[in-house]
Each structure stands twice: as structure tokens, then as C-alpha cells.
Amino acid sequence: MMSTKFTVRKATPVMFVDAVEPAVAFWQGLGFEKTVEVPHGDAIGFAILIQGGVELMFQSRGSIGLDVPALAAEPSRVALYVEVSDLDEATGRVQGAPIVFERRRTFYGAEELGVRDPAGNVVTLAQVPAEQGNG
Incomplete structure (x- = not known):
């Protein structure tokens, strides 16, 4: 037990x-x-x-x-899903990082952008609508 x-x-x-x-x-x-x-x-x-x-x-x-x-x-390699408060600001902070996928709106309402960090890991930056977010 x-x-x-x-x-x-x-x-x-x-x-x-x-x-x-x-x-x-x-x-x-x-x-x-x-x-x-x-x-x-x-x-x-x-x-x-x-x-x-x-x-x-x-x-x-x-x-x-x-x-x-x-x-x-x-x-x-890992893929990280990182919920951010402001996707525009986050995008500016990772400027120059290789793009995995362009900014998009998902079926669940999040705005996302996929980039690679210097080690090649996929980092999805996501701004989730307030009613769905964790923070």
C-alpha cells in the first residue's frame, strides 16, 4: 500500500x-x-x-x-513550455534566437512563439489568457 x-x-x-x-x-x-x-x-x-x-x-x-x-x-534535448506575462517583451528578450515556429494563436487561446536556446532545446514562450493561466 x-x-x-x-x-x-x-x-x-x-x-x-x-x-x-x-x-x-x-x-x-x-x-x-x-x-x-x-x-x-x-x-x-x-x-x-x-x-x-x-x-x-x-x-x-x-x-x-x-x-x-x-x-x-x-x-x-528537452522542450520547455514557458508561460510568460507578456509575449511581446519575451520575444524582444530572445531576439536573435533561432525560430522553431513563428508566433501563432493556439486552439486553446494561447499566443506562442517557439525558439531554440543556445543548447538547441526548444523553448515555447506562451502568453495564456488570464482565465487559463497559472500565474
Whole structure:
């Protein structure tokens, strides 16, 4: 029998990247603050970025190769759905990022734009109507 006291407290994506620095710069452009930085040689090996209740973690392939070697060679891509308060402002903050899909209105009423972060991950920026949004 499973305990009724069990809860998942948080789920945080840890994204493996060739270099942490470009990922940090990309997400700082969207208002995230770097709260943890762990060096790996003369570069950043691991970083945590936070904005409000949202947390993202990035680890360099070199660092993960020392930490968990079996994971270092695996391809690592994620798709993040990021709800924002103002899609126009968010679009300006990621100017120059490769476009995955142009701005569109979805069947569920969100305005979305898809871009790639410096590590190649798909980031969907979405402005959801207030009555549907989470924040």
C-alpha cells in the first residue's frame, strides 16, 4: 500500500549543455537569476537559475562526464513550455534566437512563439489568457 503522505515537492529540469555560459545568458535575458554556480576548470560546470517559483539547472557535458560518465554521451534535448506575462517583451528578450515556429494563436487561446536556446532545446514562450493561466 502506498503512503498517503507522499507528495512530489518539485520537479526541476537539469539540461546537459556543451557550455553553461550561453545557457545562463539566454535565461538571464528572460529575467532569471543565477543562484548557484559550480566551476569546472576555467568554465562553469553547473548552474541553477531561478525566477519566481521556476527553477532551471544546467550542467556541462564535461562536468557530467566526471559526475555520471554514462550520461555524458547521450543526446539530451528537452522542450520547455514557458508561460510568460507578456509575449511581446519575451520575444524582444530572445531576439536573435533561432525560430522553431513563428508566433501563432493556439486552439486553446494561447499566443506562442517557439525558439531554440543556445543548447538547441526548444523553448515555447506562451502568453495564456488570464482565465487559463497559472500565474
